[in-house]
Amino acid sequence: MYREEQLKKLLQVKFGYPEFREGQQEAIEAALNGDHTLVMLPTGTGKSICYQLSGYCLEGKVLVISPLLSLMQDQVEQMKQKGEKRVVALNSLLSNEEKKYLLDHLSIYKFIYLSPEMLQQEKVMRALKKQNIALFVVDEAHCISQWGMDFRLDYLHLGWARKQLGSPLTMALTATATKRVRKEILSSLDLEKEPFQEIVYSVDRPNIVLDVIHCDQNKDEQVLEKVAFLEPPGIIYFSSKAAADEMAEKINQQTSFYAESYHSDIDSADKIKIQQQFIRDDIDIICATSAFGMGINKNNIRYVLHYHLPASPEDYLQEIGRAGRDGKKSIAVLFYESGDYAIQKYFQDESLPTRKMIDWAYRKQNMQLLDANEIQKRMAAYFVDQHIDQQTAYQTVMERKRIKEEQLSYMIQYSETKDCKRAFLLHYFGERAMETTENCCSSCSIDWTDFEKTMKTKEKKAKEVTKNWQKSFNALFLFSYF
Amino acid sequence: MKTLSYLDYFILSLLKDLPIKATSLFYILKGKRTASMLYKALETQLTPVFGLFPSLEKQQYDQAVQQYLLKNYVAYASSEKEDLILTQEGKEAVEAYFKTHYKPTALEHLKKGKLLMNFQKKSLFLIQVFSELRYHNRTYIPIERDYFLQLWVKQWLQKQNIERQELALAFGEEWGQLLDQLAMDSAQQIVLTMTGHTQVGQTRNQLAYQSKKESMEIELQILDSYYVFLLNIDKRPATFPLLYSIIQEEQSLYPYGLGKSVQLTKNYLEKGYALDEIASRRNLKNSTVSEHIIELAIICEQEQFLNNIPTSIYEKLNKILEKEKDLSFAQVKESFSELPFLWYRLVQIERLKKHV
Numbered sequence: 001m002y003r004e005e006q007l008k009k010l011l012q013v014k015f016g017y018p019e020f021r022e023g024q025q026e027a028i029e030a031a032l033n034g035d036h037t038l039v040m041l042p043t044g045t046g047k048s049i050c051y052q053l054s055g056y057c058l059e060g061k062v063l064v065i066s067p068l069l070s071l072m073q074d075q076v077e078q079m080k081q082k083g084e085k086r087v088v089a090l091n092s093l094l095s096n097e098e099k100k101y102l103l104d105h106l107s108i109y110k111f112i113y114l115s116p117e118m119l120q121q122e123k124v125m126r127a128l129k130k131q132n133i134a135l136f137v138v139d140e141a142h143c144i145s146q147w148g149m150d151f152r153l154d155y156l157h158l159g160w161a162r163k164q165l166g167s168p169l170t171m172a173l174t175a176t177a178t179k180r181v182r183k184e185i186l187s188s189l190d191l192e193k194e195p196f197q198e199i200v201y202s203v204d205r206p207n208i209v210l211d212v213i214h215c216d217q218n219k220d221e222q223v224l225e226k227v228a229f230l231e232p233p234g235i236i237y238f239s240s241k242a243a244a245d246e247m248a249e250k251i252n253q254q255t256s257f258y259a260e261s262y263h264s265d266i267d268s269a270d271k272i273k274i275q276q277q278f279i280r281d282d283i284d285i286i287c288a289t290s291a292f293g294m295g296i297n298k299n300n301i302r303y304v305l306h307y308h309l310p311a312s313p314e315d316y317l318q319e320i321g322r323a324g325r326d327g328k329k330s331i332a333v334l335f336y337e338s339g340d341y342a343i344q345k346y347f348q349d350e351s352l353p354t355r356k357m358i359d360w361a362y363r364k365q366n367m368q369l370l371d372a373n374e375i376q377k378r379m380a381a382y383f384v385d386q387h388i389d390q391q392t393a394y395q396t397v398m399e400r401k402r403i404k405e406e407q408l409s410y411m412i413q414y415s416e417t418k419d420c421k422r423a424f425l426l427h428y429f430g431e432r433a434m435e436t437t438e439n440c441c442s443s444c445s446i447d448w449t450d451f452e453k454t455m456k457t458k459e460k461k462a463k464e465v466t467k468n469w470q471k472s473f474n475a476l477f478l479f480s481y482f
Numbered sequence: 483m484k485t486l487s488y489l490d491y492f493i494l495s496l497l498k499d500l501p502i503k504a505t506s507l508f509y510i511l512k513g514k515r516t517a518s519m520l521y522k523a524l525e526t527q528l529t530p531v532f533g534l535f536p537s538l539e540k541q542q543y544d545q546a547v548q549q550y551l552l553k554n555y556v557a558y559a560s561s562e563k564e565d566l567i568l569t570q571e572g573k574e575a576v577e578a579y580f581k582t583h584y585k586p587t588a589l590e591h592l593k594k595g596k597l598l599m600n601f602q603k604k605s606l607f608l609i610q611v612f613s614e615l616r617y618h619n620r621t622y623i624p625i626e627r628d629y630f631l632q633l634w635v636k637q638w639l640q641k642q643n644i645e646r647q648e649l650a651l652a653f654g655e656e657w658g659q660l661l662d663q664l665a666m667d668s669a670q671q672i673v674l675t676m677t678g679h680t681q682v683g684q685t686r687n688q689l690a691y692q693s694k695k696e697s698m699e700i701e702l703q704i705l706d707s708y709y710v711f712l713l714n715i716d717k718r719p720a721t722f723p724l725l726y727s728i729i730q731e732e733q734s735l736y737p738y739g740l741g742k743s744v745q746l747t748k749n750y751l752e753k754g755y756a757l758d759e760i761a762s763r764r765n766l767k768n769s770t771v772s773e774h775i776i777e778l779a780i781i782c783e784q785e786q787f788l789n790n791i792p793t794s795i796y797e798k799l800n801k802i803l804e805k806e807k808d809l810s811f812a813q814v815k816e817s818f819s820e821l822p823f824l825w826y827r828l829v830q831i832e833r834l835k836k837h838v
């Protein structure tokens with residue numbers, strides 16, 4: 001058994017941190033004790049260290065199931081940056097030849113990141129069964145739950161896959177799960193009957209001040225006014241790509257800050273550039289859809305604004321949780337307008353198949369011709385492929401719809417409540433707020449001077465781009481002659 | 483009426499030489515790799531732009547064509563209202579536009595599109611690796627997350643028998659020489675896209691914003707510059723040994739950027755298998771293999787495919803087409819009842835290539 005000093009030494013050597021953050025050591029010790037764990041730590045508190053460090057202490061491979069491709073890639077790159085070369089990602093971006101190569105060479109890797117759909121492939125399971133799996137990790141485990149914000153059909157197979165792999169030691173991690181979601185994670189993974197520990201910390205991030213601004217047909221002006229006032233870097237979240245593009249343009253034209261938009265239409269090479277420019281503070285503000293931020297390793301984000309209403313309290317906490325990872329005061333502002341509900345409701349409706357679509361899917365068994373979007377088709381196909389009876393399929397969709405409506409409705413109430421915003425959000429997760437502090441939320445009090453841009457920022461001039469290619473090129477290669 | 487964009491003028495410029503159906507042009511620009519579309523591209527001399535805009539939307543394209551008609555920049559070539567041609571007014575507008583905008587001259591997208599994309603990715607990644615190496619920095623976020631590209635860089639570096647700092651300098655020098663041969667503006671755009679120790683590369687939109695151009699213009703300017711690089715490297719391999727080795731390797735792995743299935747057919751043909759043998763071995767229809775052969779004849783050298791046509795038929799076909807080059811297959815078949823379509827097409831391709 002590893003002693004505390006040994007774990008700390010490993011933390012320093014592998015990750016460069018002298019001390020554990022709250023919950024990390026507890027999670028690692030539980031895993032090393034052979035207990036399955038459900039770890040809930042607030043956003044930005046280093047959940048990945050829990051399984052990565054545990055992995056270093058255990059003999060065998062660490063299998064990490066991760067729901068988002070971009071997140072997976074970020075995590076793989078971050079591990080490589082810290083010197084871990086035995087890390088690989090198995091996902092749908094690979095060609096068949098590449099996948100075959102990796103499956104043939106699995107034995108050389110210590111950390112194997114997988115997208116959940118990979119576990120449904122026979123070849124993948126066959127290759128994994130030959131490995132000694134020391135730790136089975138389910139990242140963003142709330143995706144398992146129907147009641148979670150990002151319910152993923154592929155995650156429903158994880159319990160089965162885990163059994164197929166001989167029920168290895170398991171660690172499920174999340175930052176935002178209600179009691180009900182946590183219960184469902186445990187039962188889906190079949191952890192309840194085995195010795196397990198729940199390591200649950202508050203979802204609250206006290207250094208993030210919560211503000212809601214009510215708008216009346218003047219959201220753009222309000223957002224621009226705040227952007228001009230606040231100290232960057234910051235992220236502004238949107239539900240629509242076009243709105244993100246427009247706001248980035250307005251910020252560039254009307255303020256002294258430099259903004260870029262980031263969403264699924266941006267070419268993947270440009271996405272990496274934008275991320276890196278943001279990390280280096282070359283970009284002040286990112287106007288993004290939810291595609292941005294999950295794996296971003298940037299500690300000094302000072303604010304997160306929401307132009308559109310988030311779909312659920314879980315979404316909101318995840319997104320604002322990207323601010324203030326350095327522990328310094330940061331602010332989250334939600335710009336709310338009465339019509340916002342309808343926009344979000346539209347997106348919700350678009351994410352579930354209608355009764356008519358389900359009928360069609362069961363009757364024709366051919367999703368290609370189904371008049372629906374890709375998400376709706378995927379869900380309908382899932383019901384048909386899994387031979388789920390049609391009535392259960394309707395009920396599942398209706399239930400999901402109800403849950404989504406409840407979550408959205410909670411966000412409306414959050415926006416409108418005159419009570420403490422923090423207490424209201426925490427109540428959703430079954431938590432009580434600590435005593436109201438100064439700089440808590442817009443219902444309590446906010447000291448705006450904490451967030452105002454500094455003199456240095458005010459004087460910041462637009463970045464000059466040299467017209468002389470030789471100068472930039474020589475700098476890249478330390479040349480003196482081109 | 484909507485102001486035309488850079489892409490609009492670029493598309494109009496393609497209509498300059500030969501009439502073409504609007505739909506055919508759309509599928510050529512999208513890169514629909516069927517034998518008939520490839521032939522159409524060859525016929526209309528549009529192979530350099532084949533597959534240049536894979537994400538072009540049909541609806542958006544159709545609306546654009548309507549705009550060109552409304553502005554009287556294009557007209558139908560005949561009363562059947564099928565083929566489009568550029569009008570005199572259109573020619574003047576295109577000419578005036580490209581006096582102040584970048585006009586690509588070196589594109590060769592059908593034959594070299596894939597090669598160019600891979601070359602661009604690999605060399606930009608190597609620039610980052612070497613730049614960080616020059617600064618002795620080992621911890622940085624790579625611009626390429628593709629595991630196999632990272633693996634390729636590792637293996638490529640291991641293959642070079644030069645000390646790493648020297649190698650970085652040599653690689654940088656080759657790039658410097660390439661850039662030196664470009665116009666100042668183009669070289670500047672390329673350098674700004676590079677990521678290394680001292681800078682993060684700019685996106686197309688950022689470059690467009692700074693230079694007050696449309697991002698499509700920037701995109702084509704950069705792409706065209708890379709095609710110029712390929713030409714220069716190919717002309718003087720001794721001056722660019724490192725970059726040349728990357729291109730050579732890419733060409734041997736993916737000759738002419740062919741798809742896997744066509745490549746397999748090519749391998750069988752090179753081993754001397756006949757069309758029906760290939761079809762039965764590969765469990766394909768004869769017509770599919772025929773399509774592969776047509777594609778190969780268009781993209782690669784085609785003597786080997788013509789060799790299977792009996793000399794008498796080959797000569798007779800040539801004579802007929804010499805008299806009337808646009809004779810359809812049905813018309814030609816009146817004189818050759820047993821003529822396979824493949825032979826007719828192969829002779830047509832040869833004639834077109836000679837003509838070009």
